[in-house]
Amino acid sequence: MQQKSESAEAEFMYQYEAAAPESLGVTAVRLAGGVALHMRHDPISYWSKALGFTETVTPELVERILDFYRSCDATTAVLQFAPHVLPDSFTDLAAEVGLEEAGSIVKLGCATSDVKIAKTDFRITRVAESDAAEWGEVILKSFGAPGTPLSEMVANSVSNPDFHGFAAWDGDTMVAGGNLLVHGDVGSINTGGTLPEYRGRGAQSALIAARAQAAHEAGCRWVVAETGVPEPGQSNRSLNNLRRAGLQDLYQRQDWRWTEKGL
Structure with missing residues (x-):
């Protein structure tokens, strides 16, 4: 399940960015x-x-990854490796x-x-598709990044048959x-x-359930998701919603940030 979860996350990220507006410089x-x-022009x-x-x-794989970022003239990037592919010497x-x-x-699934x-x-x-632009903007507003090309990037997924977007309406x-990405027998x-003004009324719980049902109808056996591990003494609303919906913690994955030397 670890690899399926990782592959599904990588695929939805890739498909989003492959269809991103040129202005984002992907x-x-x-x-x-x-x-x-x-x-290159990531507003968040x-x-x-x-x-x-x-x-x-x-070391060879890490160098291939860093060579890619250097070829893009990147100044920083995050590398994410699942626990099962890390050697004991990775630190x-x-x-x-x-x-x-x-x-x-934290990766979750059930x-x-x-x-x-x-x-x-x-x-x-x-x-x-007629609501795609509004949907993309609602999602980016909820992330605190309204009015950016990221809204268009997310909206573009509505025309992709691998994605299944859902909205909540008042x-x-x-x-x-x-959103849901169907990737083999896994739904991401x-x-x-x-x-913000509509939180606490069950929208995300209902959207999780709707996406799980869509994944089932598409032939998926599993649904997976990921969100940040909260700092000690703090809470993560997304994590709480996913656990409450029935998803179980699978494992935690450390993020590793690379920054170009000299910057």
Whole structure:
């Protein structure tokens, strides 16, 4: 399950960025079973990542990844390796090439049939192409980044048959959204957000349930998701929603930040 979860996350990231507006300056490649992604004009400093690798991490693999970022004239990127591909010597390797710990991710998953039905007073629908632009902007507003080309990037996924976008509505007002990528027998629940003034009313729980049902109907056995590990004494609303919906913690993954020397 670790590798399936990693591959599904890497695929939704790759497909988003491969269809991104030119203004974001994206370069995306597949290597070693995973992907390396660089977004030159990233307004939220999130989308330059390397992840999903199936090979055991070696100095040669790390150098291939860093060579990619250097070829893009990148100044920084986040490398994400699942625990099962890390050698015991990785901490030493990370120090040698200048990788620094940069937070952790918790991966969650369960059988599609184990996701709990959720009730909300919002109306939950699939996203029509006519609503794609609004949906993308609602999601980016919920992440605190309205009015950027990232909204268009997310909206572009609505026309991709591998994605299944869902929205929550308060009457005729779209208030929340979330996406699903079908990747083999795994459905990746991703890109969920609710406008601040509508939080706490069950939108994301209902959207998780709707996406799990869509994954089941598409032939998936499992749904997976990922979110940040909260700092001690703090809470992560997304993590709480996923656990409440029935997804179980699978493992934690350390993020490693590379910064070009001299910067």
